[in-house]
Structure formats: structure tokens, C-alpha cells
Amino acid sequence: MILNLQNIYKNYNQDKLEVPVLKNISLQVEEGEYVAIMGPSGSGKTTLMNIIGCLDRPTSGSYELAGESVLSLKDRELSSVRLNRIGFVFQSFQLMPRESALNNVSLPLSYAGIKKKERRERAGKALERVGLADRATFKPSQLSGGQKQRVAIARAMVNNPKLLLADEPTGALDSKSGRQVLELFQKLNDEGVTIVMITHDVNVANQAKRILHIIDGEIYDQNPAGIETGEEGSV
Amino acid sequence: MFENLRLSFQGIWSHKLRSFLTMLGIIIGIAAIIAIVSTIKGTNEQIEQNLIGSGSNNVNVQLYQGDWTIDFSYESVPQGVPVISEEILREITDLEEVESAALYRYRQDYDGVYYQNTSLSGGYVYGVDRDYFITCDLLVQKGRGFVDKDFTDFHKVAILDEDSANALFQGENPIGKTIEVRQQPFVVVGVVTKKDVFEPVINSMEDYYTYAQDSSGKVYIPEAVWPVPYRYDEPQQLVVKAGSTSDMTGAGKKSADILNGYLTVSDDTVSYRSENLLEQAKQIQQLSESTNRMLIWIAGISLLVGGIGVMNIMLVSVTERTSEIGLKKAIGARKTMILGQFLTESAVLTSLGGVFGVLVGIILAEVISKLSDMPVAISIPAAAAAVVFSMVIGIVFGLIPSYKAANLDPIVALRHE
Ligand SMILES: Nc1ncnc2c1ncn2[C@@H]1O[C@H](COP(=O)(O)OP(=O)(O)O)[C@@H](O)[C@H]1O
């Protein structure tokens, strides 16, 4: 099991008020799965994704990544987990605007302390995998939205993580570019990468093998007709 | 590290105007310091040159009575001052600091030297030994120098320096002419000149009184014939050439000690003393430096203000790049990497400011020297220190912004658009 979250709660402090954002979330994902998480805006999807991605800590609950409890890890160790075991893809791409596609992709390699020559080689290969080998020297401003997202995916995968987390990866793309991104995800999943993807879009979610729903901080494995019919905390 | 440097230059270049304005405080501060230091150094070098001369590194060791050199025109020769023998002289030339040494006697003879009816008023007459011209870096310009025969056969010959040649002959060729020293005829056989023609630079009346001593002309005769116009029993003076300017003090002191060891005078205020030009120079230098030191403190305030400006801009830069920092942390950058990146940027920014400051300072110093005739000398170590110091400013004032960047919560940073 690559992800095992049990009874996760997350509260935010707002004006001295404890606002619960995630309520008793339990979630298990097997290696090689392709999971979509749907839910209305503000329901807590990004918050959950940040916890899975070791960017944030839950208020309570337990979380094991590939069998290892990550909540007890120190900052430094969490950095290493994010660097080597998790790939991130964001809705707004988050590329370095002044750097070429190749440099953007090789950024995580430089954090891993890999020498320049090998960095170029591996970043070049990663760009090839997303079909952008001929755009290596382009700056983000010279790329279309879909191309930018594919550069971001190349960057996420350059250290060969087992887990890819994508927060509304097609949210800012037209449907054709969106489809290309989803094809890429499918290809990666076929190669054995576990994918957890957040989306608004039913058509996008349908690409995944399994769809989960978050409504108001609670997770459901069926699209509930109403919140009260959902089975709380189930897988 | 190398990557950080590249990123820093890129960041600075992409905000050219802002980076330049940020550097301005550092540039002004460093430029002011370099200009001041250059003026101090220039003034010091000039003082040293004026007092010490053209680099011949000569030190005179003269006989003193109390605080005054003995003027034999008026005073009697003290008992117990022996003739300085070859052996004593060798003892002096064997000193580590001494390159060569020569003996001489001299007088300022106000009305003693004539060519026909022209008097060399206030001129000096020197009775010199064979090594004198070499020791004092005097070169024969016309005619010849002294030869062994002049000393062994008591030739009544004279060599003039340029000042006395001009004063007595006014452009006429002096070689072969006969001049009178105390009514004794001497045939002029040569004219000598200082190897490096050196004129003290006079900037003020004060300088004039300090440096302007003798341009009234010198007449050299072999020491063997000194008793012809003057007294046979006058003690000798010594001039030594030190190996280097910094050896001058030592060479003078040690030579004087050796000579004093042979004195058997009853009057214990009589002794050989070296003129300590270096120390004199240092005293004058200190005076001019202390005023300029104040200016350096003022320039330091500019650096402090510049540093705060850098801190301010770095804080702005951290805020601007919040989402970049968040992304970097999200994809695995460690705190220390973010810290290093911003510290490098801050240090590069101020170091560049330092380099520009040094350049501006050098230009400023040159302009000052052109406009006010103040001497300047660029100090390479000072320039290097200035750049290193600017780098330190960058690191110190970059600490808070960099620390802030390194500790940004990646989630907050990523939400920030
Ligand atoms: N740092 C925070 N401080 C306070 N409230 C927050 C913070 N982050 C998120 N929230 C709140 O948590 C809720 C869920 O946010 P989010 O997980 O981003 O939702 P989604 O991604 O599903 O749109 C929202 O109501 C949001 O306002």
C-alpha cells in the first residue's frame, strides 16, 4: 500500500476560531492505482493533497507513505521525501519564468546534487518522454499552456518518483491540451506510477480507475445523492 | 553554489534599475572610502618622497653637539673625534641594511665660491671620498667624475651640480674653467646630476618651509684637498645608502652607533646621529591621516545605509518570489538551499556594488588630484578589502531576508499568487 491515511483531521485557525477543513478522512491507495478526487471548491481537496504531499501536517491522524510513518519526520527528511518519492503538478504550472524548459526540469536534479552533465541528460530524456524534446531551450512564456503543463510533468517525474500528485492539472487548459495531459498520465500509470489527481471535471475524473468525492471536508467513495447518504470515512 | 551565482546574476540583471539603485549606497560608500584612502596614500607617499628624496635611500650621519649639527665655520673642532678609517667604514658597509657608505665634509659657504666676479651665495662646498657619487646616486652629466689620481695626487679639481653650474656659469660650458674656493683656484672637471631628478612637491607654505632647503648649489672637491681652502682637522660626516626605504632608519642608527663607539670626547653631548627622515615623515603623515580618518567614518555611515537598503530590497524580493520559493520547497529544496540562494544573491549584489564603488572611487581620486593638485595613489589591497567588505555587508544584511525566505511555509507560499 503506497498511501495509508487514517482518521485525518485538519483545522485552520481563523480569527481565534478553529475551523475544521478535513474531518476524519481515511484513505488507502495501492501502488499503481490511478485515483481522482472530486469535490466542490473549498471542500478541502488541496488541503488533503498538501498533507499527502508532505507539505502540510494534519492536526491529528496517521499517515504512512509506502509503509513509513511520515508525520514524525523532520523538515529535512520531508524535503528528501518530496524530492525523491513524490512528484507535484499544479494547476498554474509553477514554472520558473526566466529559465528554459530544460533548466526547469533539471531543478529537482540539482537539489539531489546531481552533476550538471547528468542533469542535462536526464532532463532532456524527461522532456522527450512528454514529447517536448524540441522545446528544451524555450522559456515558459514561449510555450502554450499544455506545453507548460507537460514541462511541469517532466519536472515532477525527473527523479522517478513512484507517486504523482496533481492538483487540477487540466484546470487552466483547453480541452485538447487537457486531453494530451491526461494521455500522458495514462501512459505514466501504465508504466506503474501511482497517480492521485484532483479535478472538478467529471470527464477528467472518468479517466481514473477510481473516483473519490470530498464534500465539506469529508470523503466518500460514491457520488452521494446527498451528504447524509454517504458512508463516512470508508474506502 | 555555481548555480546560485548564475541565478543571482540573472536576478540582478532582470531588475537592472532596481539593482543599481540598491547598490548605489554601497557604491557611494565604497567610492568615498577608496577616494579618501587614495588621497591619504598619495599624500603619505608625497611626504615620504619630499623628505626622503628620490629613492636613493640616503641617510646622513652627522656630528651633533646637543641638538645641533656642528658648524665648523664658527665652532672649534671638538677633541676626541677620530678620523674615520677604512676599517671603520668597512664595519659600516658590512651592516646588513647598508648598501654603500661614503665620507664627506661640508660647509655652507655664503661668500666663498666665485667664478670671476660671480659668487655662489649660500652654496655648499663638499669634500667627498671616492664612493660619494655612487652612494648618493649622482651621475656625471658633463666632463668626468673624480678619479683615483685626484685623491692621490691632490688635484685641485671641482665638480659642480647643476644648480651651481647654472648659478656660476649661466649657460656657459664650465668644463676646464677655474673657480675660486676661498681664493684657491679649482679647475672644474665635471657636472653631476641626481639620477632621478626630484623636486619636492610644494602644495602650501607649510610644505615650503618643510621641504625647500637647498637649491642653492653644491661644489664637490676631493677630500684630499679639503684642507686647502678649509681646516685639515674637521671631522668627517657619513652618508649611507640603505638597501631599501624601510631599512633607512636601521642603517642610520647602526652606523651612528658604530661611529660613536670610536668617540673619546669629554663633552658627552657630542655624538654622531642619523637624521631620521622616515620618522619625521611618519609624524607628518599621522597628522594628515587623522583628519581623513574622520571622513572614512562618515563614508562608513553611507555603507550602513546602503546595507539597510539592500536588506529592504531583499525583503521585497522574497515577498515577490514567495510562490517561487514555495514551489522550490514543494519539489524538494531544503531550507539551507533557499538560504544559500538568497544570501548569494545579496552578497553578489553588494560585491558588484563594491566593484563599481572601487571604479568610481578611482575615477573620483583622479578627478580630485586633477582639480586640487592633491596627490593620489591607488592602493590595491584597499580596493580588494573594499570589495570583500561589501560582500560581508551583503551577507550580514541579507541574513534576515534569506532566513525569512528559507522558513516560508510552502503552502502559504504556493497559495500566494
Ligand atoms: N492557510 C489557511 N488558513 C485558513 N484557512 C484555510 C487555509 N488554507 C485553506 N483554508 C480553508 O480551507 C478550506 C479548504 O481549502 P482548499 O483545501 O484549498 O479547498 P479546495 O482545494 O477543495 O478548493 C477553504 O475554506 C479555505 O478557505
Ligand SMILES: [Mg+2]
Ligand atoms: Mg484547491
